[in-house]
Amino acid sequence: MKKDLTKSILDSLTALTKNGVISGDISFPPIHFEIPKDTKFGDLATNIAFLLAPTFKMPPRKLAETIIQNVSAWPEDIEKVEIAGSGFINLFFKPRFWHTTLKQIQDNPKEFCSPRLSKGEKINIEFVSANPTGPLHVGHGRCAVVGDVLARLLEKVGYQVTREYYLNDAGRQMEILGRSVLLRYYQKLGKNTDIPFLENGYQGEYIQDIAASIIEDKGDLYLSSPEEEVIPLFSKIAAEKILSQIKQDLALTRVRFDRWFSENSLYETKVVEKAITRLKAEGWIYENEGALWMKTTAVGDEKDRVVIRSSGEPTYYASDIAYHQNKFERGYARIIDIWGADHHGYVDRIKAVAKAFSIPEDTISILLVQLVRLLHGKTQINMSTRKATFTPLAEVIKEVGTDAARFFFLLRRYDTHLDFDLDLAKKQSSENPVYYTQYAHARICSIFRELEKQSLCLPPPDPSLLKIPQEIQIIQKLSLYPQIISEAAQSLEPHRITFYLIEVATLFHKYYNHYRVISDDLDLSAARLYLVSAVRTVIADGLQLLGISTPEKM
RNA sequence: GCGCCUGUAGCUCAGUUGGAUAGAGCAACGGACUUCUAAUCCGUAGGUCGCCCGUUCAAAUCGGGCCAGGCGUACCA
Numbered sequence: 001m002k003k004d005l006t007k008s009i010l011d012s013l014t015a016l017t018k019n020g021v022i023s024g025d026i027s028f029p030p031i032h033f034e035i036p037k038d039t040k041f042g043d044l045a046t047n048i049a050f051l052l053a054p055t056f057k058m059p060p061r062k063l064a065e066t067i068i069q070n071v072s073a074w075p076e077d078i079e080k081v082e083i084a085g086s087g088f089i090n091l092f093f094k095p096r097f098w099h100t101t102l103k104q105i106q107d108n109p110k111e112f113c114s115p116r117l118s119k120g121e122k123i124n125i126e127f128v129s130a131n132p133t134g135p136l137h138v139g140h141g142r143c144a145v146v147g148d149v150l151a152r153l154l155e156k157v158g159y160q161v162t163r164e165y166y167l168n169d170a171g172r173q174m175e176i177l178g179r180s181v182l183l184r185y186y187q188k189l190g191k192n193t194d195i196p197f198l199e200n201g202y203q204g205e206y207i208q209d210i211a212a213s214i215i216e217d218k219g220d221l222y223l224s225s226p227e228e229e230v231i232p233l234f235s236k237i238a239a240e241k242i243l244s245q246i247k248q249d250l251a252l253t254r255v256r257f258d259r260w261f262s263e264n265s266l267y268e269t270k271v272v273e274k275a276i277t278r279l280k281a282e283g284w285i286y287e288n289e290g291a292l293w294m295k296t297t298a299v300g301d302e303k304d305r306v307v308i309r310s311s312g313e314p315t316y317y318a319s320d321i322a323y324h325q326n327k328f329e330r331g332y333a334r335i336i337d338i339w340g341a342d343h344h345g346y347v348d349r350i351k352a353v354a355k356a357f358s359i360p361e362d363t364i365s366i367l368l369v370q371l372v373r374l375l376h377g378k379t380q381i382n383m384s385t386r387k388a389t390f391t392p393l394a395e396v397i398k399e400v401g402t403d404a405a406r407f408f409f410l411l412r413r414y415d416t417h418l419d420f421d422l423d424l425a426k427k428q429s430s431e432n433p434v435y436y437t438q439y440a441h442a443r444i445c446s447i448f449r450e451l452e453k454q455s456l457c458l459p460p461p462d463p464s465l466l467k468i469p470q471e472i473q474i475i476q477k478l479s480l481y482p483q484i485i486s487e488a489a490q491s492l493e494p495h496r497i498t499f500y501l502i503e504v505a506t507l508f509h510k511y512y513n514h515y516r517v518i519s520d521d522l523d524l525s526a527a528r529l530y531l532v533s534a535v536r537t538v539i540a541d542g543l544q545l546l547g548i549s550t551p552e553k554m
Numbered sequence: 555g556c557g558c559c560u561g562u563a564g565c566u567c568a569g570u571u572g573g574a575u576a577g578a579g580c581a582a583c584g585g586a587c588u589u590c591u592a593a594u595c596c597g598u599a600g601g602u603c604g605c606c607c608g609u610u611c612a613a614a615u616c617g618g619g620c621c622a623g624g625c626g627u628a629c630c631a
Binding site: 034035036037038041045047050053054059060084085086087088131133168171172173176200289290291292293302303305306307308309310311313315316317340341342343344345346347348368370371373411412413415416417419421424432433435436438439440442443444446447448449450451453454480483484487491495496499502503506509510512513514516517518519532553554 | 556557558559560566567568569570571572573574575576577578579580586589590591592593594595596611612623624625626627628629630631
């Protein structure tokens with residue numbers, strides 16, 4: 001439709017230039033249409049008269065009139081054209097247009113719901129990647145859900161997506177983890193009980209549990225072994241146990257991963273070493289004060305960053321350089337990293353890696369998901385993995401349910417701070433908009449159950465019987481679905497889908513409360529069932545995309 | 555100090571990429587179940603879009619400057 005309209009208006013504009021209203025070579029800006037928020041302004045509107053007013057040296061309103069007068073033919077489905085305000089051109093469609101649209105949705109719902117943006121290019125999306133040193137907290141949950149829905153969304157529009165979890169199973173924190181377990185192990189067996197716990201150790205109860213389980217398996221076997229031997233073993237045991245807990249938490253959240261990438265493997269296969277050698281040769285890494293530094297200032301970082309400490313130990317950044325090089329070399333058209341916003345200082349470092357390996361800047365997107373502040377009513381809960389003062393994600397999900405938790409995370413833009421009030425979340429079990437949306441779906445299912453019960457013999461649906469403004473409005477809203485999907489995928493903003501679905505549900509609930517779908521008028525009933533079934537198609541598709549269930553009864 | 559994010563109704567948030575009279579939900583108040591599910595609907599009330607300049611026919615949206623909050627600013631991960 002927009003294409004035809006563009007043609008009509010463009011024809012008029014070229015006619016105007018030929019008639020000598022203006023002279024010279026004119027290149028017209030692209031004609032942009034938008035859907036007015038008020039239906040009295042029509043189905044589509046364009047601001048072209050404003051944009052061209054200076055070129056034509058005419059007031060916008062006058063120009064709009066001139067343009068309309070010179071249109072030789074509007075598309076068939078245009079009912080009327082109006083000029084409003086100081087120069088908007090408002091276009092009104094014939095109802096027929098919307099009836100055909102509805103038919104298109106129903107004829108091929110699958111194709112309608114999944115617009116193609118890609119022919120199968122590969123995308124890597126890395127998210128959560130929480131260290132295996134403790135259970136996931138609510139902040140991780142937000143990243144998990146946002147990442148998961150982005151992955152689903154990109155898959156839907158045609159990309160081939162790899163969901164990846166980068167596992168930090170190397171380095172100093174693993175040592176601290178092992179040492180924390182060891183201390184609890186000693187304590188439980190009555191050794192060194194007078195020594196205070198590690199300043200920077202992990203203090204959570206789960207550490208005690210791990211120590212206890214080791215005692216259960218092996219008793220005091222390690223009591224007299226040297227620490228250098230026991231600590232690596234304990235970190236390994238602890239990391240494995242915690243990782244399996246993390247996997248459970250993710251499963252509970254309905255988040256799945258395709259690949260678990262071990263940081264440690266980068267050292268074992270010498271990939272880190274090779275990457276550093278290469279960057280050194282290319283002048284990206286230099287030596288100073290006994291340490292190796294990466295020139296991150298080249299991409300605007302405020303200072304260069306250490307890659308290898310003067311002690312010879314690599315920093316976290318070293319393996320991350322290798323990790324990203326590895327991702328670049330795996331041939332993805334696009335790489336998306338989703339991080340908690342507290343890592344934002346790290347963005348320049350990764351950009352430097354991309355630049356050093358000559359990766360175009362727009363290949364890699366780093367999404368910073370803003371922090372979640374956990375509240376109990378008005379009191380804030382501090383979150384620290386080390387001190388274990390956080391509330392585990394699993395606990396929250398068990399309280400409010402997976403559907404509600406996911407919906408809640410998707411109900412705000414990921415780059416805004418999120419206050420998660422546990423008290424409210426519990427209350428929201430009946431107020432949460434997720435139920436509102438699901439309820440619309442359930443109600444429609446119920447209509448069809450009723451239909452079966454009455455065993456009516458309906459004629460084939462005739463969409464042209466849908467004449468009430470609310471019915472047209474619903475079709476208009478439904479017709480936007482593919483566009484919403486595309487925009488959400490392009491801008492990487494899953495929340496748009498959530499808001500859209502609530503809007504669809506709202507229109508449906510209002511309609512349902514005012515009009516009966518099944519009535520004595522069988523022709524009308526058939527047409528309305530046709531409409532309502534399209535609503536169900538879109539809501540179900542959208543909820544599935546968000547990883548939320550579509551109950552048939554509530 | 556510097557950098558990133560945020561500031562919209564009492565609360566929690568949207569705002570079609572610069573459009574027309576700024577919208578929802580919750581909370582408050584008043585109404586609607588003999589009906590395909592009332593987890594719903596209808597109505598009332600609620601605003602200096604943090605503040606000030608600027609760009610524009612047009613600014614919540616873009617630019618600059620302030621103010622406030624959060625986060626970051628390690629040879630930690």
